[in-house]
Amino acid sequence: MPAEPGVDDVFDPADEFPEHAPAVGGSRRWFLALLVVMAVGGGVLAWYNTRPETSVVPELAGLRQGAALNQLGPFEATIIEEASETVEPGVVIRSEPAAGTTLENGSKITLVVSTGPAPRALPELVGLTLADATAQLGELGLVLIEAEPQFDEVVVPGVVLSWSVPAAPTLGVGATVTKGTTVQVVLSAGPAPRSVPALAGLTFEDATKVLQDLGLVIFRVPDEFDVNVPAGTVIRQDIPAGSAVERGAQVSVAVSKGQDVIVMPALAGLDYNTIVAALQGAGFVIGSVVGDTTQAFQSATVNAAPVVDAQQFLRGTKVDLTFAPTPAPVVTIVPGG
Known part of the structure; x- marks a missing residue:
């Protein structure tokens, strides 16, 4: 028969958790250390076996886009375009990340490919001197050429009257062109030359009006007697009729005093x-x-x-x-x- 429970059979928690653990032997300690080493080694081995493969980004700048794509190896490419004043169109300007960077295989690399120089907006040139127009176009990388100057009654010589792009004559201010585009300017040649009219036989008043209408100035020298020319009539002029002179030129005339x-x-x-x-x-x-x-x-x-x-x-x-x-x-x- 089972023994009846007694006082000696009452559960004491202290018996389950003694105040001092029993001493461990030396062989057991070495065993535990071995287990720890094996666990760490296994973790390292697992990490090594599962680590991602990496590669170094190659130098791609200066290559044409196709050649750069062939050099990417295990990487994927994203292409973006960017204007450049120094790199030819279709050539890689740089990569992002830069060459020499270590990345996981399969990472995306951005190739920045040149589209060539940025388009230039055509400036207004009318009213500029030739020097100023040349300088302004030069700063934009555009080329100035001169057309045949044209006479103009208002604009002084050497100032731009009009301009155009020979390759695209309909383009105007603000339109964009590529670097190196030629722009042709038409400069003012100033007022057109005047052909001096024949004044002999006209009254001084009529001669004055004729010259003023042409933009010329009349100057009356001392009057002279003339047997054949009535008084008040122009006898002669210092610049022969038909001569070409600039606007504003002075023409001197002698007026008859009539018979002496x-x-x-x-x-x-x-x-x-x-x-x-x-x-x-x-x-x-x-x-x-x-x-x-x-x-x-x-x-x-x-x-x-x-x-x-x-x-x-x-x-x-x-x-x-x-x-x-x-x-x-x-x-x-x-x-x-």
Whole structure:
């Protein structure tokens, strides 16, 4: 029969968990250490067997896109494009991550591929000097060429009147072109030359208007007598008709005062020397002299026509003079001689 429970059979927790663990022997300690070493080694082996494979990113910059893709090996590629002033189109500028980086096989590498220089926006050139236009295009990597200059009444010489892109004439300000594109400019040649008109025979007022309408300036030199040209009419000009001159050039003209009329002085009662002085002083020329100049003055004629005091003639008219003849000698007869 089973024994009845007694006082000695009551459960004591201290019996289950003694205050001091029983001492472990030396062989057991070595066994436990071996287990620990085996566990660590197994973990290392497991990590080694399951670790990801890695490779180094190769140098891809400077390769063409196709060649770079062939060099990627275990990596996958993502292509993005970027403008470059120095790298040719289709050539790799750089990789991301950079060459020399260690990555897990199968990682994505971004290849930044050049599209060449960035497009240039065409600037406004009208109103610029040739030097400024050249500099502005040069900064953009564009090439300036000159077309035949054109005359312009407003824009000063050497300033851009218009421009265009020969390869695409419809392009305007703000349109984009590639680096190296040629831009042709048309410069002002200033006002067109003026052909000097013929002014002889015009009144001074009419000649002035004709020149002013052409943008020329008239200058009146001292008037001159002219037998054939009426007073107030242009006799001559210093620049021949048909000559080409710049706008604003000065043309000098001489205007007729008409015929140079002189007045016959009073000659009656004067001796020869006084008559000559009076006629020459008035602008006449002494013609033929008939008679004895020491005798009395008889008459003055022009072209055989008698003249009167204050009669008008042209300067330089010849006057013929007539004096009384030399008296006959007086013969004295002595009676009874």
